[in-house]
Structure formats: C-alpha cells, structure tokens
Amino acid sequence: MVNMAEALERLKTLADSPVVQRVATAFADAGRELSLVGGPVRDAMLGVPVHDYDFTTDARPDEILEIVTPLSSAQWDIGREFGTIGARITTGEGQDAVSDTVEITTYRADAYDGETRKPIVAFGDVLDDDLKRRDFTVNAMALRVPDVKLVDPHGGVEDLLDATLRTPSSPEVSFGDDPLRMMRAARFASQLGFLVADEVQDAMQEMAPSIEIVSAERVQTELAKLLCTAAPSGGIRLLVDTGLAEIVLPEVPALRLETDEHHHHKDVYEHSLTVLDQAIGHETKRHPGGEPDLVLRLAALLHDIGKPATRRLEPGGAVSFYHHDVVGSKLAKKRLKALRFDSDTIKSVARLIELHLRFFGYSEGAWTDSAVRRYVRDAGDLLERLHMLTRADVTTRNKRKADRLAFAYDDLEARIDELQEQEQLEAVRPELDGNRIQAVLGIGPGPEIGQAYKWLLDLRLDEGILGEEEATRRLKEWWASSEA
Known part of the structure; x- marks a missing residue:
C-alpha cells in the first residue's frame, strides 16, 4: 500500500536531485516549462529506484538541443521527428561525479488514423493535452520542476493507491490510438502487480484483432519486456484471457487442451x-x-x-x-x-x-x-x-x-x-584436428576428414581422454576397416 505522505516526500527528493535541478534551472532560465513525466514520477511514488529521467517541455526540439548542449557531454537527436532529444549530463566533480542520461520531449498532441500503427506527429503547447494522450493514468502524472508541483488531471494518484490500471481517455480511444497499449497493460500489470480495470480488460478483449496492425518488431519488444518482469505469468494470463495471445503468440493458448472423460x-x-x-x-x-x-x-x-x-x-x-x-x-x-x-x-x-x-x-x-x-x-x-x-x-x-x-x-x-x-x-574435442587427420591418413581435404573427425569425437565421448598416440592408432584401424 502506498503511503501518500512518503510518496510526496520521495517526489521532492527526486526533484531536488542534482541532475533534475541542473536541467530544470536551465529550462526555467530559458523561459520554458519542464516536467518529469511518466515512469520516473510513478516509480518515485511507489518507492522504486529511479534510473531514467524522462522530461516533457513546451520547447521545440531545436530549442531543447540549444538548452541542453552547454550542460551535457553528449547529445543525440535520433528521436527528433517525435520531439525527443537525449543528453548525458554530469553532476559533481572528481570521484563524486555522476553521469545521467536524460530524454526531453516536446509536448505532443498526436493524431492517429486508426489504420496504421504510426501517429501523425503534432507538437503541443499544453502539458494537460500531452498527459491525456498517454497510455495509463499512473503514467500520466507529471512533476513540474523546479517549482515541484504534481500535475495529475486523470486521477493517476488514486489509481496508484488502488493498484489499478486505467486509461486517461476511454480505453477504446486509447487502444484505437495505439493497439500496442493492450500489450503494455499486460506488461504493467505484471511489472507493478496491479489489477487491470474491468472496462480496460473488456476493451482489450473487444479490440484484440487490432493488434495485427502493429509491427512484429514492436510486439516482440513488448513481449520481451513482459517476460523480463519479476512475475510475468499474470501478464501472460491476461493476454490469453483477452484473446491477444491468439494473435501474437497462439501456441500458448493452444496449450489449453480439451479434456477427455476417459x-x-x-x-x-x-x-x-x-x-x-x-x-x-x-x-x-x-x-x-x-x-x-x-x-x-x-x-x-x-x-x-x-x-x-x-x-x-x-x-x-x-x-x-x-x-x-x-x-x-x-x-x-x-x-x-x-x-x-x-x-x-x-x-x-x-x-x-x-x-x-x-x-x-x-x-x-x-x-x-x-x-x-x-x-x-x-x-x-x-x-x-x-x-x-x-x-x-x-x-x-x-x-x-x-x-x-x-x-x-x-x-x-x-x-x-x-x-x-x-x-x-x-x-571436448578429439586429440587429432583436421590437419593431423589428413597427415595420419595420407589424404587431402574432403568429406572423409569430417567423417573421421566425427568418429574420433564419438570415441572421445565414449572412452574419455585417449592421448594422441592411442587416438592415432585407433584412427588408422578405423580407416583400414572402412576401406576394406
């Protein structure tokens, strides 16, 4: 059970961490908003160690890069088209120096056509609009920095306290935007030990066929993340019970063999x-x-x-x-x-x-x-x-x-x-390699060398270490008998 007072104290500790303070101060000086969002906020409230620093801002990608470059030893913009800039930021000096990786993304206001997995990327200007498009309410909380204000327009705190997964918008809209979120529900249920709200599970069952528009690579990544949680069997059950496994991993529900009275x-x-x-x-x-x-x-x-x-x-x-x-x-x-x-x-x-x-x-x-x-x-x-x-x-x-x-x-x-x-x-290998076999038998490269090597390996496995002299003698006997 989450203690709210302790959770808020952990959020304050997170906001006061050197890397967060350094980034937050730079964005504030530039006149831009900045918030920690999603996983770091959720994990801090749950008392889980935070290793990833995900931020969101009203600044556009070019300006993000301009702000973080003086603070960081490296930057990358592989996610620029989706508004994301990454950077490595070092705080402290000498032996106390610590390097952290941060990702900063422009507010998003994406649209989806319902036929493909790819969103039509659109940048937004309002934090609440960005939070509404996220997958689950517990991932749709933000912590404004440096002023340390929790933003929770969709009841994420309540769902965190109830250990329940819900979607910020209706699950039909959320899963229609990105069907992979149905598999993410299974993963987060296992990862966090949460229950999936009835309306969310009902939508997963109804909309399961839409997972087919998601690429195999994205499905594979989500399945791997699910299996790498501490207790994945609950998530697997959810995939089977909702019919998603029939599409992405049909061999597992097929294990439910029909019983026979005899x-x-x-x-x-x-x-x-x-x-x-x-x-x-x-x-x-x-x-x-x-x-x-x-x-x-x-x-x-x-x-x-x-x-x-x-x-x-x-x-x-x-x-x-x-x-x-x-x-x-x-x-x-x-x-x-x-x-x-x-x-x-x-x-x-x-x-x-x-x-x-x-x-x-x-x-x-x-x-x-x-x-x-x-x-x-x-x-x-x-x-x-x-x-x-x-x-x-x-x-x-x-x-x-x-x-x-x-x-x-x-x-x-x-x-x-x-x-x-x-x-x-x-x-384990035979005492004689391919070159030595050729020399002992007086033959050149060919399939006979492979056959002789396999025979020697079987001999080695059956009788243990023979020594080169005995192996040579036995090889010659085998070769003579096979030529006869």
Missing part, C-alpha cells in the same frame, strides 16, 4: 506457467540481482508447445506426447522468427526446448560417463540454462517423486562438475 493428463497450460515461474526462481537463486534471462524465460513458456500436435489418446486412458520436444523446437523457431527475434535467441530457445526432456532418461537409470559427456556437449553454452529449465519442469505434487527427481539432478550436476574438473568437458 483420458487424463496434467493441464499443460497451467504447467507451462508454473514452469515459467519456477525457472525465474532458479534464475534468481543462481544469479541474484542479475539481468533477467529472456532466453530461459521464453524456453520455459514455450517448452511444451509441441504437445497439442503430438497428443495421442492411448488405450486404457493413457495419453502420450511422443516427440513433442522436437516438434516444439520447430514451432518455437517459426514463431520467434515471425516475431523478429534475433537469430541467437531463436537458436538458443529452440535448442533448449529440443533438449528439455533429455534428463528424464537419467532419472530412470544410471548414465555412463559417455552419456554425461554427450549431455554436456549437446547443451554447449546452454548447459546452465538447461539445468534451470529441467529443474523448473518438475511440477508434480507428489513429494516423493519431486524429491527423487531433484536428487537425480543433483547427482547429474555433481557428475558433470567432477568430469569437467577431470577433462574440461566444455572444450
């Missing part, structure tokens, strides 16, 4: 959200204070998306999902590519999904050292993420089974650590 299996949709939550728990435990791991979170959410396509109702009431790991990997690759994720993210998520069942063979029987080496080799630099995903995938309520699986994975990790210490598993 065949029973766990709720795959609920299981996937639990896995996402548990993966974040493992991530936080292993890397406290670290940056959110988007790859792990995408893999956790999507790890079972191959199940709908592979579900088979077996005799006797059993249900199978054979090869859902392979099918899911392909589906994830296709969806993430459509959302314009970068190739490294796509490749990593798909590989984790493909490998996420591998461990369960270990829990059913002891693996040889060779099998452990292959597990490490196949995971490569995704090994730690695979550890977290596999542990998160255990959602059984049967405590004995959960304890058995946890013990088995503890044992597997211990064996991996032991083998890595002995053999540096992460860099």
Whole structure:
C-alpha cells in the first residue's frame, strides 16, 4: 500500500536531485516549462529506484538541443521527428561525479488514423493535452520542476493507491490510438502487480484483432519486456484471457487442451506457467540481482508447445506426447522468427526446448560417463540454462517423486562438475584436428576428414581422454576397416 505522505516526500527528493535541478534551472532560465513525466514520477511514488529521467517541455526540439548542449557531454537527436532529444549530463566533480542520461520531449498532441500503427506527429503547447494522450493514468502524472508541483488531471494518484490500471481517455480511444497499449497493460500489470480495470480488460478483449496492425518488431519488444518482469505469468494470463495471445503468440493458448472423460493428463497450460515461474526462481537463486534471462524465460513458456500436435489418446486412458520436444523446437523457431527475434535467441530457445526432456532418461537409470559427456556437449553454452529449465519442469505434487527427481539432478550436476574438473568437458574435442587427420591418413581435404573427425569425437565421448598416440592408432584401424 502506498503511503501518500512518503510518496510526496520521495517526489521532492527526486526533484531536488542534482541532475533534475541542473536541467530544470536551465529550462526555467530559458523561459520554458519542464516536467518529469511518466515512469520516473510513478516509480518515485511507489518507492522504486529511479534510473531514467524522462522530461516533457513546451520547447521545440531545436530549442531543447540549444538548452541542453552547454550542460551535457553528449547529445543525440535520433528521436527528433517525435520531439525527443537525449543528453548525458554530469553532476559533481572528481570521484563524486555522476553521469545521467536524460530524454526531453516536446509536448505532443498526436493524431492517429486508426489504420496504421504510426501517429501523425503534432507538437503541443499544453502539458494537460500531452498527459491525456498517454497510455495509463499512473503514467500520466507529471512533476513540474523546479517549482515541484504534481500535475495529475486523470486521477493517476488514486489509481496508484488502488493498484489499478486505467486509461486517461476511454480505453477504446486509447487502444484505437495505439493497439500496442493492450500489450503494455499486460506488461504493467505484471511489472507493478496491479489489477487491470474491468472496462480496460473488456476493451482489450473487444479490440484484440487490432493488434495485427502493429509491427512484429514492436510486439516482440513488448513481449520481451513482459517476460523480463519479476512475475510475468499474470501478464501472460491476461493476454490469453483477452484473446491477444491468439494473435501474437497462439501456441500458448493452444496449450489449453480439451479434456477427455476417459483420458487424463496434467493441464499443460497451467504447467507451462508454473514452469515459467519456477525457472525465474532458479534464475534468481543462481544469479541474484542479475539481468533477467529472456532466453530461459521464453524456453520455459514455450517448452511444451509441441504437445497439442503430438497428443495421442492411448488405450486404457493413457495419453502420450511422443516427440513433442522436437516438434516444439520447430514451432518455437517459426514463431520467434515471425516475431523478429534475433537469430541467437531463436537458436538458443529452440535448442533448449529440443533438449528439455533429455534428463528424464537419467532419472530412470544410471548414465555412463559417455552419456554425461554427450549431455554436456549437446547443451554447449546452454548447459546452465538447461539445468534451470529441467529443474523448473518438475511440477508434480507428489513429494516423493519431486524429491527423487531433484536428487537425480543433483547427482547429474555433481557428475558433470567432477568430469569437467577431470577433462574440461566444455572444450571436448578429439586429440587429432583436421590437419593431423589428413597427415595420419595420407589424404587431402574432403568429406572423409569430417567423417573421421566425427568418429574420433564419438570415441572421445565414449572412452574419455585417449592421448594422441592411442587416438592415432585407433584412427588408422578405423580407416583400414572402412576401406576394406
């Protein structure tokens, strides 16, 4: 619960910070208005540390640049057409010097044609008009500086106290202006732990198809921001419940498989959200204070998306999902590519999904050292993420089974650590490289070299370190038998 007196005191502290005072004084001296707006004001009131300084002003971009240039060590105008100028401002001296990045935007009074995602940019002259066009009331508060006056024409303080997301104008108008705001509602609900007002959720459901006019790149960015919040599963639920996920990430609502009175299996949709939550728990435990791991979170959410396509109702009431790991990997690759994720993210998520069942063979029987080496080799630099995903995938309520699986994975990790210490598993390679193979076999470059290298690598994984002399002898024997 927000204490209003403490929130106002935090706003005063924010306004008194050196970087805010320096910028505010410069704009006041130039006869221009200046206000902190949006996220910094909201976060200060909530007691969340403020790292971004977003300002709005009645000055036009050229004048903004003219005012901030003497104060800053660097400026950029990549957002000039939208009225935004960025600058790096240093306060203090010597060891006490601190550099902050600020963004200052001219009041906006945009219009939208309702057919494309792009606004017709128009600059305004009145702060209240600028605030009206913002996404949610809690982001439509401004703090005038340097005189420190809170401007809240749309009841943002009340909604902050109620922990509720509402829109400054009607949600139909707001989402009509920019449909991506519907996804932002899901993100802020997760990020802030707020409820979404009924009328806002109703509008999201009614207007969900309009998200299709938003570019894949913008949808991807918003989805990534949602997944990188502390508790994204609530936002995912909102996207599914309103029908937005059917358009932007249809594989997730597809996890809500129909039940059959004669065949029973766990709720795959609920299981996937639990896995996402548990993966974040493992991530936080292993890397406290670290940056959110988007790859792990995408893999956790999507790890079972191959199940709908592979579900088979077996005799006797059993249900199978054979090869859902392979099918899911392909589906994830296709969806993430459509959302314009970068190739490294796509490749990593798909590989984790493909490998996420591998461990369960270990829990059913002891693996040889060779099998452990292959597990490490196949995971490569995704090994730690695979550890977290596999542990998160255990959602059984049967405590004995959960304890058995946890013990088995503890044992597997211990064996991996032991083998890595002995053999540096992460860099497993045959004792002979391609050039040495050519010399030993007396042949030139060609497919035979690749075949020989793979044979030597399998030998290395099966038997461990052989030494160059033994590897050479075994290679010659293999080559002689393959020529026979």
